[in-house]
Amino acid sequence: MDQLTSYIAQPTLTEWLIYGGLLFFFLVQLLFYLVIYRRPYRYEKHRAEILVADDQLPGISVIITSKNEAEELKKNLPYILEQDYPNYEVIVVNNGSTDETDTVLKAAQQVYPHLYHTYVPPGADTVNEKKLALTLGVKAANHDILLFTEAYCKPCSTRWIHEYGKEFTKGRELVLGYSRLSLSPDVPMRRFIRFDNLIHHLGFLSMAIDGKAYTAIGRNMAYKKALFFEQKGFSPILHIDGGEFDLFINRVAQGKNTGVVLSRASMTETNVVDRFSTWRSLKSVYVYTKQFYRGSTARLFGWETLSMYAFYLLFLAVGIVSLVTGNLIALITCCLLFLCLSAIQLIVINKNSQLLDGKRYHLNLLLFDLSRPISNGLLRIYANRRNKR
Template structure:
């Protein structure tokens, strides 16, 4: 039994897509799987300014802000930017300011000029910061421990200007929550692995840090102030490189976040993130697009091969089995390292569902253009 020309071309395409998949798995993501996590330095070396932007986050601030204000760090301030809230945010911040003298509140009013969503609020917070090292998180985020700031502090190496942290989502019941957590995991694996490879391209504002001087040296968000999203990833994309960027993924330095509970809300969130990705550097867009494209073509050629003679089917299924085995040797280990150990048993299914969602989200983004913060 011999393969026809069509079958040979189809299986050749499948093999090529498999090789590209292997490059991302073994050439990039394996670096994070093998990365040795250094212990957190037990003392604060330099003062820190923590910046949180909040719009109608009264409940979250009441629950999570005290955990930020009670960090075991000798010298730090917490700046909360109240961005035109109309709930009880202002009252809660006033009460907390009495209890915590290192809490500073910055109010953004409705009539203020040059409003540009969250980026304006972040800029106001940075201008109000009195320290050089800035640590960012969100109002709905919870530090894993009281040692969070110890893990996110400025490294002794003065050349380090950016530290990329990690922020997993809190576990809740349901398939949507599992998908959200798995998508967050895969996004983190990508940006952390590429940072280790010397090609940092993004970070998440729920847990990251950089120098105040870097922000002003690069003119802040001026290059993309017109884009509603990107206060975190676009800034990192424009300013991070192999010499000035480090990662911090110690379990104590994680920041847990509240996930979306509805599919539409989650879709809107991912739409904002996808919109910012269009403004990444060309080499980053090429690599990330190739990652999705060849994963898509892997499944397309695999499914197509199943409609041909048995030999083609056996070869295609053999490639699929080899792909699953290799990936199952790498990603469950990463799931344990990044606080998602419970998802490792569902890895093959979630991997397929995530791919379907990413394709769906990309199609939706073509037709739905409007995005906003809050």
């Protein structure tokens, strides 16, 4: 007992502050994983399946923009056009393509009468051509619900639209989904890329479940047409390069009745990332527009990053101080905190990954967790330089 008392009484004020900081940031990290990152898994596991008659399902317009993606359209359009849904149309906007896109669309229209295609006129604004193409698609839509994906994506099932239709029968104005990345073994850093995609989705889907949607991925999301016109389309963000999906949702989602679909049938998938540079181009678009997000929700994840680095730095500091001072209790305690947090991270991430992505993480989770904010910072520098050209 005397020896135990000496260990507890030994630390200086500075050491106590370090120990207290370690415990504080441990608790912050714990809250992020047990509350925020765990939420999508819990939501889907406790979701009650509902049956909706076909005549009660709303009409849906699927909108896709395409620029020089003839091969992707040829490969993926059949998955979208052959959905098991009673009332939908598919609108493809040819965004100034110079390849065989027009030929592919005309051939598909002969087989699928619910396919409609239009085009962006030559000489359109090159800075906002994606926004213009989407605006044309929205205006051409015959239904009040707009479901968005990309030409390089395909639904994971024939019930993709059906899952969104059921969610909108609950009175939703906005519904967000998950988009998987299918990566071949020869793609560099493929495990990190898949992890980054998973964590990004877990963050914004968790906040959407909590009624605080702040961003989205254009590969799998839907909203009511009225939201588009209430916001005057993309007018508030025309001066920003990109942001057609994530920034738009950031502006309109506050106070809206937002739903989330996480079943495997509701997901989309893409294998467009065939090299690291492709992922860098796709990812940098969202990293660039993130700096224009409004609201405190987006900044919440900045605090998560800060608390993560603070915890690991203080863990090292406590370990070094404990070894130097011979405080075994502090050393054992900080090691237990580290092991406890690592175990919780592995459990939460792997449960979500099993539900959404199908991959498992092990010791590489720590490396990926530490590397992701650095990667985002480098991508933001890359995106800012690219957009200044």
